[in-house]
Amino acid sequence: MKNPTLNGWLSWSYNDVPYSRRVSKEDVYKFHITIPNNLVVKSYYEEIYDNARAMRDYFSGQFDVLLSGGIDGEVIVRTFKDLGITHNTYIFRYEDDFNHREVASATDICQCLNIPYKIVDLNLRKFFENEAYDLFKASSCIRAGRLPHLKFFDYLDNIPVMGEGEGYWWRDAGIDYTNKSIWRFPMNESNHNASMYLHSLGRENICDWYEFTPSFIKSFSEINVIQELINDKHMGRQSSWWTRIPIHRQLWPDIKDKIKLIGYEQHASPGTYPEFMTDFQKVMKQEIGLGQEYWYTMDELAKII
Numbered sequence: 001m002k003n004p005t006l007n008g009w010l011s012w013s014y015n016d017v018p019y020s021r022r023v024s025k026e027d028v029y030k031f032h033i034t035i036p037n038n039l040v041v042k043s044y045y046e047e048i049y050d051n052a053r054a055m056r057d058y059f060s061g062q063f064d065v066l067l068s069g070g071i072d073g074e075v076i077v078r079t080f081k082d083l084g085i086t087h088n089t090y091i092f093r094y095e096d097d098f099n100h101r102e103v104a105s106a107t108d109i110c111q112c113l114n115i116p117y118k119i120v121d122l123n124l125r126k127f128f129e130n131e132a133y134d135l136f137k138a139s140s141c142i143r144a145g146r147l148p149h150l151k152f153f154d155y156l157d158n159i160p161v162m163g164e165g166e167g168y169w170w171r172d173a174g175i176d177y178t179n180k181s182i183w184r185f186p187m188n189e190s191n192h193n194a195s196m197y198l199h200s201l202g203r204e205n206i207c208d209w210y211e212f213t214p215s216f217i218k219s220f221s222e223i224n225v226i227q228e229l230i231n232d233k234h235m236g237r238q239s240s241w242w243t244r245i246p247i248h249r250q251l252w253p254d255i256k257d258k259i260k261l262i263g264y265e266q267h268a269s270p271g272t273y274p275e276f277m278t279d280f281q282k283v284m285k286q287e288i289g290l291g292q293e294y295w296y297t298m299d300e301l302a303k304i305i
Contacts, residue, residue, distance in 0.1 A: 001202050004195040006054050006213050009034050012192065014140075019199060021140035022189075025289035029189045033304050035214055045251050047219040051212050052079045059204060062158040063087040066149070067117070068263055069105030071244045071255070072163030076209055077115055078252055087161065089117040092152055094124040098274065099263040112254070120155050124264070127151060128276050136284060139197040142291040143190045144281040145262060145273065150197050159204050164191055165211035167220035169230055169240040170295070183230035185221065185301050189291035214305050221298065223247060230298060 003011065014020040014027045022029065042050065055063075065080070065087050067073040080087050091106040093099065103119070110117040132147050141147055153160055173181035194207035210216060220226065225243050228234060241260060249255045265272045273281075296304070 001199075002058065002204055004199060004205055004208060005211060006058055007036070009036070009214050010208075010211060012189075012196065019196075021196065021200060022142065022288050022291070024287075027288075029292045031187060031192075031294070033214070035305060039215055039218075041215045041218045041222070044216075044219040044223050044247070047213070047216045048075065048079055048251070049083060051209075051216045052076075052083055052085060054213055055206055055209075056083070056085050059159055059206075061204065063161045063206070064156040064158040065089050065161045066152055066156075067091050067106045067109065068099075068163075069102035069107075069109065069258070070163070070261070071248060071258060072166050072210070073106070074109050074255065075248055076161060076163050077109065077113065081113055081115060088158065089115055090152070090156065091117055091119045092148075092155075093119050093121050094148075094264075095121060096123075096125070096266065098124050098266045099261075101259070101265065102261055102263050105258060108256075120152075122148065122151065124148060124274075125276060128280055132280060133283075139193065139200070140189075141193040141197065142284060142288060143193065144277045144284060145264065146190065146193050147280075149194055153194075153198060153203070160194075160198065160207060161205075161209060162194055162207040163209050164194060165208035165217075166244075167210060167217060167226075167240070169221075169226065171232075171238045174238045175236050177232060177235050180232050182297055184295035184297055186293060186295050188293040218305055221301065 010031060010033055011018065012031045014022055014029055065076055067077060067089050077089060089110060091103060093103045127148060135147055135150055139150055141150060169183045169185055171181050171183050192208060195205055198205040198207065206212060225247065226240060229237060229240055245255060245257055259270050261270050264274055264277060
């Protein structure tokens with residue numbers, strides 16, 4: 001089985017045991033980075049395509065792309081389409097319309113790009129009542145919102161592809177621009193739950209699409225608007241989320257604006273989870289905690305990547 005990242009440049013351990021998993025709050029998660037000596041970093045837009053070409057050449061199997069309707073998945077299907085990389089596109093629809101906004105966005109993306117797609121229905125409430133706990137115990141997943149993603153893989157026969165690992169910068173001082181603030185880049189445990197789970201099953205995957213190569217991560221931080229952002233040139237901004245559409249619209253001008261969603265809103269406001277999921281998160285937190293987070297300044301990130 002091949003590592004989820006090119007040549008295994010990024011790997012993980014718990015309690016210094018490679019590719020193990022979290023079973024208690026006390027377990028210590030670490031990720032391990034090995035950067036090739038000949039690393040060359042191109043522009044972000046060049047790296048988008050080079051990243052996908054590397055995936056195509058690295059794996060011999062077919063790809064199954066999970067498209068939620070957000071910008072991260074749209075970048076994947078657009079890139080694969082531009083390069084002629086064969087893939088199947090899956091859209092998962094929760095019963096009771098929990099993710100109706102995202103499903104509408106995902107189907108619109110496919111229709112606009114003339115990409116065939118398959119919709120798979122999943123009863124979210126029944127999943128948490130009957131299957132979620134066993135899946136939680138069998139994985140290192142520490143976020144209730146990510147558990148359904150692990151269930152998705154049961155419906156896929158080929159190499160799963162998800163848009164995790166997307167570049168992200170956060171301002172320590174939030175929206176208070178009274179003084180210049182430090183900005184930090186996360187590489188957190190929870191962001192890798194899907195790839196960690198599939199690795200434990202012996203399934204090849206590209207769940208961390210934006211982390212497949214280290215040069216892709218570095219190129220994101222070198223984009224002009226990101227450099228301006230972390231130097232406090234965009235007053236009132238507290239993270240880089242707002243740059244996602246403008247950055248990728250430079251490559252694909254027809255990308256539509258999207259509201260940031262988490263996929264469980266039903267008819268509530270963006271970012272809302274149903275009560276049965278928040279209750280389940282309390283159980284997960286009590287048993288194994290909330291995991292570990294690593295946040296790096298630009299200088300610190302440059303030393304490890």
